[in-house]
Each structure stands twice: as structure tokens, then as C-alpha cells.
Amino acid sequence: MAISDKDFELLRDFIYNICGMYFHSTKKYFLESRLNRRMEATGCKTHQDYYLLLKSPRGSEELKFLMDEITTNETYFFRNVPQLNALENKLLPEIVDIKNKMGFRKLRIWSAASSSGEEAYTMAMILNEKRSTLLKNWIIEIIGTDINETVIAQAKEGVYNAYSVRNIPDMYKRKYIREDKGLYILSPEIKKFVTFNKLNLYDDNKMIFMKTFDIIFCANVLIYFDTASKSKVVQHFYNNLQPYGYFFVGQSESLHGVNDKFKTVHFPGGFTYKK
Amino acid sequence: MDKTAMIEKAEQMIAQIDDLPTIPAVANQVLMMLDQPDTKVEDVADLMLTDQVMTAQVMKMLNSPVYKPTHEITSLRRALVYLGLSHIREIALTTSFISAFEKDTGAFEINAFWEHSFGTGMVAKVIAGKIGYNDLEKAYISGIIHNLGIVFLSTYMREEFKNLLESIKGRSVRMIKEEIARFGTSHCEIGLCMARKWNFPEAYCEVIAFHHTPAEATIDPVLCSIVNLADMFCSVRGLDYGGNEWVSFDLHEEQAWQILRKESPELMQLDIERFCYELDDAIPDVQELVRSIFNSNNKTGQ
Numbered sequence: 001m002a003i004s005d006k007d008f009e010l011l012r013d014f015i016y017n018i019c020g021m022y023f024h025s026t027k028k029y030f031l032e033s034r035l036n037r038r039m040e041a042t043g044c045k046t047h048q049d050y051y052l053l054l055k056s057p058r059g060s061e062e063l064k065f066l067m068d069e070i071t072t073n074e075t076y077f078f079r080n081v082p083q084l085n086a087l088e089n090k091l092l093p094e095i096v097d098i099k100n101k102m103g104f105r106k107l108r109i110w111s112a113a114s115s116s117g118e119e120a121y122t123m124a125m126i127l128n129e130k131r132s133t134l135l136k137n138w139i140i141e142i143i144g145t146d147i148n149e150t151v152i153a154q155a156k157e158g159v160y161n162a163y164s165v166r167n168i169p170d171m172y173k174r175k176y177i178r179e180d181k182g183l184y185i186l187s188p189e190i191k192k193f194v195t196f197n198k199l200n201l202y203d204d205n206k207m208i209f210m211k212t213f214d215i216i217f218c219a220n221v222l223i224y225f226d227t228a229s230k231s232k233v234v235q236h237f238y239n240n241l242q243p244y245g246y247f248f249v250g251q252s253e254s255l256h257g258v259n260d261k262f263k264t265v266h267f268p269g270g271f272t273y274k275k
Numbered sequence: 276m277d278k279t280a281m282i283e284k285a286e287q288m289i290a291q292i293d294d295l296p297t298i299p300a301v302a303n304q305v306l307m308m309l310d311q312p313d314t315k316v317e318d319v320a321d322l323m324l325t326d327q328v329m330t331a332q333v334m335k336m337l338n339s340p341v342y343k344p345t346h347e348i349t350s351l352r353r354a355l356v357y358l359g360l361s362h363i364r365e366i367a368l369t370t371s372f373i374s375a376f377e378k379d380t381g382a383f384e385i386n387a388f389w390e391h392s393f394g395t396g397m398v399a400k401v402i403a404g405k406i407g408y409n410d411l412e413k414a415y416i417s418g419i420i421h422n423l424g425i426v427f428l429s430t431y432m433r434e435e436f437k438n439l440l441e442s443i444k445g446r447s448v449r450m451i452k453e454e455i456a457r458f459g460t461s462h463c464e465i466g467l468c469m470a471r472k473w474n475f476p477e478a479y480c481e482v483i484a485f486h487h488t489p490a491e492a493t494i495d496p497v498l499c500s501i502v503n504l505a506d507m508f509c510s511v512r513g514l515d516y517g518g519n520e521w522v523s524f525d526l527h528e529e530q531a532w533q534i535l536r537k538e539s540p541e542l543m544q545l546d547i548e549r550f551c552y553e554l555d556d557a558i559p560d561v562q563e564l565v566r567s568i569f570n571s572n573n574k575t576g577q
Binding site: 016022024025026086089090091093252253254255256257263264265266267268269270271274 | 445447507508510511512513515522523524525526527546547548549551552555556559
């Protein structure tokens with residue numbers, strides 16, 4: 001069923017206000033197709049009916065199903081290119097400059113909710129390329145955490161499908177990925193930078209020990225949390241970040257109304273958060 | 276560098292150009308008419324209607340989703356009544372400015388430049404609305420013309436400016452710094468001198484001169500701040516004409532943000548993230564407006 005502009009705006013605003021994820025107009029047909037699946041599953045005849053369902057007491061449960069449809073739960077290497085470009089060209093050199101002045105040549109990066117490891121390994125590839133220049137004699141520490149042990153095991157294994165690796169620039173692919181019967185195997189040279197651990201972002205006792213990070217990523221996870229949990233988790237990220245560090249969320253996410261301490265830093269095609 | 280010295284340098288640069296564009300005859304007559312006491316909107320409209328291109332441009336600028344009029348403006352007369360006599364001058368000047376630089380002879384693709392300009396106008400109007408600024412049209416027009424100096428550089432210093440754009444590719448430097456290093460002046464001072472030559476009202480000259488340093492403005496620092504922020508947001512959200520590739524800015528450290536916050540404390544509540552995402556959504560409208568103004572001679576507005 002085709003979605004009208006009015007219903008699109010209604011549902012977009014609802015999803016944005018509850019989850020903190022914005023649907024650009026260009027994603028209208030994508031949202032439409034995902035909504036259709038959920039409308040079929042729930043027996044809603046119109047988008048208005050479905051909107052009312054989301055707003056009803058059963059809504060929070062249904063919203064989780066919808067978000068699963070929307071995020072598809074799949075990740076891939078080099079997913080957020082504007083973010084990576086800004087990091088590589090602007091933000092990382094700034095951090096390195098500050099730490100060089102302090103004589104502290106160690107970079108700590110956290111991929112929170114690392115899933116099967118693509119985000120963490122993407123950073124490892126980019127940083128490894130800089131080990132003879134910007135990051136000469138630097139220690140690089142990348143930590144991936146996830147609540148799900150199955151995906152942690154996959155991340156540790158470092159074997160991927162074609163979908164995961166499709167966005168890797170050729171230069172990196174040639175160097176760090178080996179193809180074997182349709183599977184794509186990550187080079188040990190990259191794997192060695194990253195450690196993966198199980199961590200529940202709700203677990204305050206463990207979260208307070210995730211200290212002194214220069215860069216933290218947490219993409220497409222907070223959208224599943226209610227506002228109170230979101231605020232708590234984001235406060236942990238805030239505390240765990242160096243004063244000159246950056247906190248990144250997913251491409252269409254927003255922390256508005258979640259944390260009023262973080263400030264936005266804007267770059268071409270995106271923004272990040274800073275203390 | 277000293278602003279006075281930079282303005283002098285800009286004047287010298289402009290003086291060297293023999294074929295500087297002039298204001299079209301009709302626009303000039305409109306401006307003269309506006310200087311007369313008791314001028315009526317109807318008379319100005321009749322005069323402007325003799326120039327079909329100008330008429331079409333005004334109608335497109337005001338009827339676009341980028342400008343968001345409260346209702347469709349169907350005739351030039353209505354457009355001028357809607358704008359008010361006080362803004363006809365700027366609209367006449369702005370359309371003249373656009374006509375003067377519509378050809379793609381500069382160092383960059385001119386449509387991308389105009390997309391940035393009209394985008395800045397649109398965002399300036401939105402920000403002006405959010406902080407309760409009393410003249411939204413002024414914000415819109417200021418946004419469109421703020422980079423007058425850039426088109427000068429691109430058109431009349433073509434090779435030098437091309438080299439400059441090339442040299443900052445992939446480097447995280449602000450273009451204006453590089454302009455000062457190479458030319459001893461920047462698009463702000465060059466734009467100011469051109470705007471004065473064309474008799475743009477002082478408040479607009481100030482926006483052109485201080486849209487990168489709004490705290491130095493004296494007539495209307497709030498307007499300069501609005502345009503400054505609109506300019507920066509457009510540069511990072513896909514309405515850029517090259518040269519700002521690695522620009523990043525920390526909103527809270529910008530003087531413009533501080534000036535506007537003082538003006539309107541509610542600005543602190545602004546959902547900046549959503550503001551950016553909505554700006555992404557508006558880009559096709561801006562591109563469509565620019566296409567419609569420059570790539571057709573559609574004659575409307577009778």
C-alpha cells in the first residue's frame with residue numbers, strides 16, 4: 001500500500017520522537033515497504049491504523065518489530081563513509097596532535113555494539129594504513145563489545161560474506177581480504193588490533209570500567225532503548241570519552257533530548273558529538 | 276590582516292577589471308523610482324513587467340518551496356505587495372546580480388554555487404524564523420547574495436581561484452584563509468566593494484563583509500550571524516560548491532551561535548540533529564529552484 005506524504009510525515013515524526021532515528025524523504029519507499037510487512041503481520045488496513053497501534057499500549061512491542069525490519073540487523077565494512085572521511089582527514093589528526101603534545105601515543109577506540117566486527121575492523125584498516133606516517137610508534141587499541149555471544153564469536157573469526165565486504169575500497173580489499181570459495185577472510189594483520197568482549201550496555205558496573213576512549217562508536221543500537229535507558233547509557237559514553245574525543249552514532253540517528261552535555265561538531269555529510 | 280588594507284586591496288582588484296557587470300537598465304530605473312517619494316508598488320510592478328526575465332526570476336524565487344510563501348503568489352504585483360516596498364530594491368538588485376553571473380565561465384560549476392546561495396537563503400530564513408528575527412525576507416535575500424565576492428573571484432580571477440580550490444582539496448583549511456594568503460584580501464571585502472558599487476543597502480553590504488566574522492558587524496550582527504550559520508550548515512549538508520571539503524565546526528564555539536543564543540535563549544532547545552536532516556531533505560527543492568531560474572526562460576507573472 002502506497003504511503004501518503006501526510007502519513008509518511010506522521011510515522012516519521014513518531015519514529016523520530018521515540019527512537020531518535022530520522023527517515024529522510026529519499027527513504028520513503030523503503031519505509032513504505034517495511035511498514036507494509038508489519039501492517040500485514042498485524043492486520044492493519046491503513047497506515048493510520050498502524051500509527052494508532054504504535055501509539056497504543058501494545059505499541060512499544062510492535063515498535064521493536066518495526067525497528068528490526070528497518071535496521072535489518074546487518075552491518076558491513078565502510079558503512080558510514082562521510083563519518084570515516086571526517087575522522088581520517090580532520091578529527092583523527094586533531095586527536096593525534098593533542099596526544100602528541102602530551103607525549104601519550106596510544107589511541108583507544110571502542111565499537112560499542114560491535115556485532116560481527118565490521119565497524120571495529122574498518123577502523124583497524126584505516127589506522128593500520130597510517131602506522132608509518134601519522135601513527136608512527138603509536139599503540140592502537142580497538143575494543144568491540146556486544147551483548148550477543150554468537151556475533152562476538154563471528155567477529156573473532158573474521159570471516160565474512162560478499163554483502164559485508166562490498167563497500168571496502170579496492171586498496172584495502174586487496175591488502176586485507178582474502179577470498180576463499182565465496183567467503184572473505186580478514187587478514188591477521190588487521191585482526192590483531194581488535195579485541196572483542198561481551199558487554200551489556202545496561203550493566204553499570206561494567207560500563208564504568210570502559211575508560212579513556214578517544215573515539216566511541218555506537219550505531220543503530222540506542223534506537224531500541226527507551227529514553228531513560230538511552231540517557232543512562234549515553235551518560236556512560238560521555239564519561240568514558242576523553243575531553244578531546246568524539247562519540248559517533250548511526251547515519252540518521254539523533255541524541256536530541258537524550259543528553260544535553262554533548263555538543264555537536266559538524267562535517268561534510270554528518271555530525272559527531274564532543275564533550 | 277587589517278580589514279581596511281584588505282578592502283583597499285579588494286578595490287584595486289575590482290578597478291583592474293574593465294568589463295565588470297553593470298545593473299540592467301530596468302533594475303536601474305526601478306532603483307531610481309524607489310528613490311522618489313510617493314512611489315507606488317503598482318508603478319514599480321508595471322516597470323518591472325517590461326523585463327520578462329526579471330519578472331520570471333522574482334516569481335520563481337518567491338514561489339519556490341525553498342522560500343515557502345504562505346500562499347501561492349500569482350502575479351508580480353502581488354509578489355511586490357507581499358514583499359513590501361522596502362524589499363523591492365533588494366530583489367531588483369539580487370535578480371540583476373544573478374543575471375550578471377548566470378554563465379558558466381568561472382572556476383567552478385555555477386549551478387552548484389547558486390544552489391549554495393539559495394540554500395543559504397532558505398536556511399537563513401528558517402533560522403531567522405526560529406529566533407524571532409523580524410524580517411524573514413531580509414534573511415532570505417542576504418543568504419542569496421552573501422557570496423557575491425566568490426563569483427567575482429571565480430569569474431575574474433579564474434585561474435588563480437582554480438589553483439586555490441585545487442590546493443585546498445583534501446586539506447582541512449577554511450577557504451577564506453587561503454584567499455587572504457594568496458590575494459591579500461578575501462571574498463568578503465571584494466563582495467563588499469562590489470555591493471557598494473551596485474548601491475546595495477548598507478545592511479546587505481555588512482552581511483557580505485562580515486558573514487564570516489559576525490561579531491565585528493555593527494549594523495546588524497544578528498543578521499550576519501544568521502547568514503554565517505546558514506552558510507556553514509549548507510556547506511556541510513551537500514550544498515557546497517567545492518572548497519569546503521574538510522570543513523568541520525563545533526557549533527557551540529562559533530561566535531554566530533553565541534550571538535544568536537543571546538538574542539534568543541530558546542535556540543538552546545533547537546533540535547540541531549533534526550535541523551540537519553531536514554536540510555538534507557530540502558536539497559532537491561533548492562536544486563529545482565536553481566534549475567528553474569537558470570535553465571529556462573519561462574515567462575510568467577503577468
